[in-house]
Amino acid sequence: MSAWLIAACLSGCVVSRPEPTLPPGAPLPGETPPGETPPGSTQPAPGPGEAQPPPSERPPAQGPRQFRLGPAATALVTQAHAQAGSGEFGQAAVTLERALRIEPDNPLLWIELGRVRLGEGNAAQADAMGRKAVALATGDPSAQAAGWRLIADSLRARGRDPEAADAEQRAGTLSPH
Amino acid sequence: MALYVLYLDLLVTHQFEGRRWTLPAQVYAAPLELYAGLALSPAELEGELQRLGYRRTTALDRPGTYRVQGERIDVALRPVRFADETRTATLLSVVAGPKGLESLRDGAGQEVPVLRLEPLLIGSIFPIHGEDRIVVTPQEVPALLPAALKAVEDRKFDSHHGVDPVAMLRALWVNVRARQIEQGGSTLTQQLVRSYFLSTRQTFTRKIREAIMAMALDAHFTKADLMNAYINEIFLGQDGDRAIHGFGLASQFYFGKPLAELDLSEVALLVAVVRGPSYYDPRRHAERSRARRDLVLKVMAEQGIVKAEDASAAARRPLGVTSRPAGAYYPAYLDFVRRTLRRDYHDQDLTEAGLKIYTSLDPRAQEQAEHALERELARLDRQHKRPEPLEGALVVTTPQSGDVIAIVGGRNVGYDGFDRALDAHRSMGSLVKPFVYLTALESGRYNAATVVQDAPIDLKLANGRHWQPENFTHEVYGPVPVVRALAESLNLATVGVGLDVGLPKVADTLQRFGLPQPPLQVPAMLLGAVEVTPLEAAQLFNGLASGGFHNPLRAVRAVISADGKPLKAFPLEVSQVASPEAVYQLDRMLVEVMERGTGRGARAVLPAGLTVAGKSGTSSDFRDSWFAGFSGSHLAVVWVGYDSDEPTGFTGSAGALPVWAHIMAGLNTSSWEAPMPEGLAEMHIEFPTGLRVAPGCSDDMVAVVVPGDASIPAKPGCSFPDNGNPVTTILNRAEQWLRGLGH
Numbered sequence: 001m002s003a004w005l006i007a008a009c010l011s012g013c014v015v016s017r018p019e020p021t022l023p024p025g026a027p028l029p030g031e032t033p034p035g036e037t038p039p040g041s042t043q044p045a046p047g048p049g050e051a052q053p054p055p056s057e058r059p060p061a062q063g064p065r066q067f068r069l070g071p072a073a074t075a076l077v078t079q080a081h082a083q084a085g086s087g088e089f090g091q092a093a094v095t096l097e098r099a100l101r102i103e104p105d106n107p108l109l110w111i112e113l114g115r116v117r118l119g120e121g122n123a124a125q126a127d128a129m130g131r132k133a134v135a136l137a138t139g140d141p142s143a144q145a146a147g148w149r150l151i152a153d154s155l156r157a158r159g160r161d162p163e164a165a166d167a168e169q170r171a172g173t174l175s176p177h
Numbered sequence: 178m179a180l181y182v183l184y185l186d187l188l189v190t191h192q193f194e195g196r197r198w199t200l201p202a203q204v205y206a207a208p209l210e211l212y213a214g215l216a217l218s219p220a221e222l223e224g225e226l227q228r229l230g231y232r233r234t235t236a237l238d239r240p241g242t243y244r245v246q247g248e249r250i251d252v253a254l255r256p257v258r259f260a261d262e263t264r265t266a267t268l269l270s271v272v273a274g275p276k277g278l279e280s281l282r283d284g285a286g287q288e289v290p291v292l293r294l295e296p297l298l299i300g301s302i303f304p305i306h307g308e309d310r311i312v313v314t315p316q317e318v319p320a321l322l323p324a325a326l327k328a329v330e331d332r333k334f335d336s337h338h339g340v341d342p343v344a345m346l347r348a349l350w351v352n353v354r355a356r357q358i359e360q361g362g363s364t365l366t367q368q369l370v371r372s373y374f375l376s377t378r379q380t381f382t383r384k385i386r387e388a389i390m391a392m393a394l395d396a397h398f399t400k401a402d403l404m405n406a407y408i409n410e411i412f413l414g415q416d417g418d419r420a421i422h423g424f425g426l427a428s429q430f431y432f433g434k435p436l437a438e439l440d441l442s443e444v445a446l447l448v449a450v451v452r453g454p455s456y457y458d459p460r461r462h463a464e465r466s467r468a469r470r471d472l473v474l475k476v477m478a479e480q481g482i483v484k485a486e487d488a489s490a491a492a493r494r495p496l497g498v499t500s501r502p503a504g505a506y507y508p509a510y511l512d513f514v515r516r517t518l519r520r521d522y523h524d525q526d527l528t529e530a531g532l533k534i535y536t537s538l539d540p541r542a543q544e545q546a547e548h549a550l551e552r553e554l555a556r557l558d559r560q561h562k563r564p565e566p567l568e569g570a571l572v573v574t575t576p577q578s579g580d581v582i583a584i585v586g587g588r589n590v591g592y593d594g595f596d597r598a599l600d601a602h603r604s605m606g607s608l609v610k611p612f613v614y615l616t617a618l619e620s621g622r623y624n625a626a627t628v629v630q631d632a633p634i635d636l637k638l639a640n641g642r643h644w645q646p647e648n649f650t651h652e653v654y655g656p657v658p659v660v661r662a663l664a665e666s667l668n669l670a671t672v673g674v675g676l677d678v679g680l681p682k683v684a685d686t687l688q689r690f691g692l693p694q695p696p697l698q699v700p701a702m703l704l705g706a707v708e709v710t711p712l713e714a715a716q717l718f719n720g721l722a723s724g725g726f727h728n729p730l731r732a733v734r735a736v737i738s739a740d741g742k743p744l745k746a747f748p749l750e751v752s753q754v755a756s757p758e759a760v761y762q763l764d765r766m767l768v769e770v771m772e773r774g775t776g777r778g779a780r781a782v783l784p785a786g787l788t789v790a791g792k793s794g795t796s797s798d799f800r801d802s803w804f805a806g807f808s809g810s811h812l813a814v815v816w817v818g819y820d821s822d823e824p825t826g827f828t829g830s831a832g833a834l835p836v837w838a839h840i841m842a843g844l845n846t847s848s849w850e851a852p853m854p855e856g857l858a859e860m861h862i863e864f865p866t867g868l869r870v871a872p873g874c875s876d877d878m879v880a881v882v883v884p885g886d887a888s889i890p891a892k893p894g895c896s897f898p899d900n901g902n903p904v905t906t907i908l909n910r911a912e913q914w915l916r917g918l919g920h
Binding site for chain 2: 070071072074075076090091093094095097098100101102104105113125128129131132135136138139
């Protein structure tokens with residue numbers, strides 16, 4: 001089963017999927033896109049005559065975004081796929097943890113790590129990492145959908161089929177296959 | 178007599194053959210990952226290389242060297258064993274610009290996406306009697322070392338039979354005449370015997386016994402075996418409880434690099450130290466050890482081991498010892514490592530089996546943290562002038578991974594004593610308040626704008642006594658919004674909210690976030706009558722910093738056996754302990770603590786524009802001063818107080834906050850900018866009243882995040898773009914703003 005999961009991952013996961021085309025001016029990883037304000041930032045209230053709205057008046061941070069991996073994380077994910085493909089799940093996880101230390105907020109990496117955990121039979125961790133990914137992926141429907149699919153698979157692996165179907169449905173609503 | 182000789186022969190050969198050096202586990206810091214885009218300046222990269230004992234040269238002649246050519250730094254990396262991979266010696270070219278690393282290429286000019294430097298050896302776990310060593314093979318020993326040892330200590334080593342009677346007599350004569358030790362009478366073999374049997378009594382019978390045993394050893398073993406044993410056995414320094422044995426460890430201890438990389442002057446210094454590691458301690462007695470090093474160099478030249486000009490060039494070099502010994506200087510961190518491993522390993526495994534332990538320690542963060550604590554405590558001591566010095570402890574983590582990257586257990590960082598970060602159980606004071614309000618948010622009955630009563634409280638306790646808490650200012654604030662109650666750490670409002678949601682619920686929240694013991698469910702719990710260590714406080718806040726996900730904090734990543742087999746891994750684990758929505762709402766309020774509440778003093782120290790979230794804590798009578806807070810990539814918890822539990826006279830904001838701010842400012846950290854979960858809305862309220870306002874109709878407003886369906890009473894007279902719910906308000910503004918872009 002695990003080999004299948006990895007195979008599925010290799011065909012559909014982050015690195016090997018076609019490079020997403022970003023709309024002009026879309027954010028690069030680690031950059032704050034124009035108009036997107038760090039939600040924690042608090043600015044002084046504007047004086048009456050100020051033309052520029054303060055950042056907190058701009059649209060909230062959920063403008064459509066699309067997570068991607070930087071070159072370092074991409075290389076590590078490729079390496080992790082090779083390790084997982086030959087059954088070395090522990091090694092693959094260690095490699096993905098290296099990537100996560102470089103991009104700790106990238107949901108795609110949490111999904112990768114969750115897939116490896118699922119591959120080695122740790123469905124509970126896979127589920128938790130799926131949820132972590134969904135939380136981090138706010139504003140990126142396709143990454144959120146991938147997170148829900150991971151949750152669905154990990155629920156199914158534990159025989160919780162009705163919940164898995166719900167999770168699958170949430171994924172489908174966010175981003176149809 | 179013959180029987181006695183036979184007995185000694187058996188004893189010493191048995192000792193030699195059975196000699197498996199007990200190998201203390203070696204502990205490594207986290208390796209630095211290099212990749213294009215990493216914010217590391219050329220100077221910082223060079224600093225990292227020097228920390229690892231890399232030497233700057235003009236020609237990359239051997240591993241362990243680097244050269245700088247404009248913006249490019251070429252590094253001859255040493256072979257290295259990571260927890261998960263072995264790498265041979267390799268060349269690396271790094272182009273480092275002012276904004277960080279621009280590119281990495283290998284020796285063949287190929288782009289390298291990511292590569293880690295070798296991990297820094299930060300110490301070892303040695304047994305009670307304190308013998309620490311790194312065993313080297315003959316291949317790892319520079320040829321100069323045995324030659325120099327022979328020249329200085331034992332010229333006839335290759336030909337004698339374990340003892341050298343002529344040398345003994347001559348030494349006696351020379352030493353008496355010159356009144357200084359120019360030549361030792363004992364052969365290397367005799368010194369080895371002495372070291373094995375740990376006897377330093379200078380008696381005649383001991384000398385005889387030693388001589389017989391040396392001859393026995395010489396008869397049974399090759400000179401090469403004896404030389405290798407000597408190089409690994411001999412005592413070369415003392416570092417607190419730790420005895421530095423063997424040249425392998427001595428090289429790391431004095432120079433911070435492998436023995437194989439030592440140059441002539443460095444080899445000569447170690448040979449000089451052999452004669453008296455305390456008397457010739459190069460850190461304490463630089464002049465004296467330098468004179469002896471130069472003498473060793475002179476003898477080496479006289480004996481034809483090196484050319485006279487090389488010897489005099491080496492004598493012109495500085496001693497080259499590192500300012501502080503590698504390893505054992507992070508006792509609090511190593512303490513945590515030891516305790517983690519004690520669950521799985523016996524002491525003996527750790528002190529004898531040659532394990533390699535890979536940890537998450539970040540040497541830069543650790544040093545920053547040590548300096549910040551020492552500097553700020555010294556300043557506070559000057560201000561407060563008490564007979565007892567203040568103490569402090571702190572923990573730094575990277576929240577998403579749960580890695581503990583720095584621990585300081587006290588002011589005297591090199592002292593391997595009471596580890597306050599792990600063992601000081603102190604009242605958490607107002608650090609508990611975020612968990613009270615998180616519980617309130619989770620109940621669905623509260624949000625940041627909910628107006629709560631800050632009113633006098635008089636509770637009759639089970640023991641018949643009355644509990645009448647007060648605010649820090651002894652004032653009563655009346656109706657206040659939750660965001661203000663938390664930002665200003667109002668006690669009465671918090672107790673009111675906590676009693677309303679229920680003590681069991683608050684206790685449950687604390688336990689979900691990792692409090693190891695169930696707290697005593699008394700009302701005073703709501704004001705922090707809960708004892709935690711700084712490490713436990715870090716565990717609790719780590720969950721707030723990572724969006725409601727709990728990661729068991731870990732120092733150890735992996736343990737590898739002496740022959741390179743992975744023994745144990747401590748993988749990243751997460752579990753969701755609170756809803757991301759509730760934690761996000763709370764975290765936004767903790768940002769306000771830093772902007773306008775008890776944490777605002779940090780602003781002056783932190784880089785402009787860095788968004789952080791945090792909470793101060795002061796326990797009753799000012800006995801404990803806490804600050805816990807996080808950025809986007811780091812969490813730090815600081816405790817300041819007296820060991821005697823005397824009141825400090827200052828709050829968390831005055832004591833722990835400046836330490837915290839200096840640590841954060843030094844970390845090169847990123848802003849907290851978690852994405853706002855769906856279903857929440859940002860709006861403005863008036864800070865004193867909690868009424869919804871529009872920009873321009875209040876002098877004192879604050880942005881808060883509340884559930885999208887929350888209805889917040891509007892301030893009378895404020896005109897809003899529409900009177901609908903806040904979500905549509907924001908969408909309308911978004912639309913206006915987007916239209917504005919078109920022009």
